Amino acid sequence: QKEVEQNSGPLSVPEGAIASLNCTYSDRGSQSFFWYRQYSGKSPELIMSIYSNGDKEDGRFTAQLNKASQYVSLLIRDSQPSDSATYLCAVASSANTNAGKSTFGDGTTLTVKP
Amino acid sequence: GAVVSQHPSRVICKSGTSVKIECRSLDFQATTMFWYRQFPKQSLMLMATSNEGSKATYEQGVEKDKFLINHASLTLSTLTVTSAHPEDSSFYICSAELGTARTDTQYFGPGTRLTVL
Numbered sequence: 001q002k003e004v005e006q007n008s009g010p011l012s013v014p015e016g017a018i019a020s021l022n023c024t025y026s027d028r029g030s031q032s033f034f035w036y037r038q039y040s041g042k043s044p045e046l047i048m049s050i051y052s053n054g055d056k057e058d059g060r061f062t063a064q065l066n067k068a069s070q071y072v073s074l075l076i077r078d079s080q081p082s083d084s085a086t087y088l089c090a091v092a093s094s095a096n097t098n099a100g101k102s103t104f105g106d107g108t109t110l111t112v113k114p
Numbered sequence: 115g116a117v118v119s120q121h122p123s124r125v126i127c128k129s130g131t132s133v134k135i136e137c138r139s140l141d142f143q144a145t146t147m148f149w150y151r152q153f154p155k156q157s158l159m160l161m162a163t164s165n166e167g168s169k170a171t172y173e174q175g176v177e178k179d180k181f182l183i184n185h186a187s188l189t190l191s192t193l194t195v196t197s198a199h200p201e202d203s204s205f206y207i208c209s210a211e212l213g214t215a216r217t218d219t220q221y222f223g224p225g226t227r228l229t230v231l
Contacts, residue, residue: 043207
């Protein structure tokens, strides 16, 4: 089992819809959770970070964390074609040898169709 | 804030030569930087963790004598690909860690695309 798992997709949604991206992790000691967006040929860009159970909203993006169930999700409301990218889930535990070293999922490719 | 730069952005070299890539945190000090490699349509692969003033920690399967990492200051880490071969052609990305152990946020540089002929 991978430490951080994401559905590889591709996930396709129509413009204006809600895109839901999911991520599960295996290390119960994980404390920091991140979502990155990566456009083709570019490096990852941080979108959201979340550390506590519940929802965290930033514009059209909402991150949801449930530590008991060991999952973190990202909702994108009013999806736009410019949201088409690969979304990477990253999880970090301060118990790691290298505190702050994040483990990345393989990413979910999202396509928003006009 | 939290800007990370890489230089060069793109490099083409002949087989057998060495290539140095620089990673700089422009507006913060980074005790820890990370080096990743990404092949087309594949996920990020962590190569090594670079700690200022100490030796880098390499991931399993990454040759430390081939990928030399130096983290001489709190704002600069370098990756040198020695005796590069075509199979080393890839997208190399660095990241720098910002914040306390509680936040552990990584900010990525724009990447360096290496092509070895």
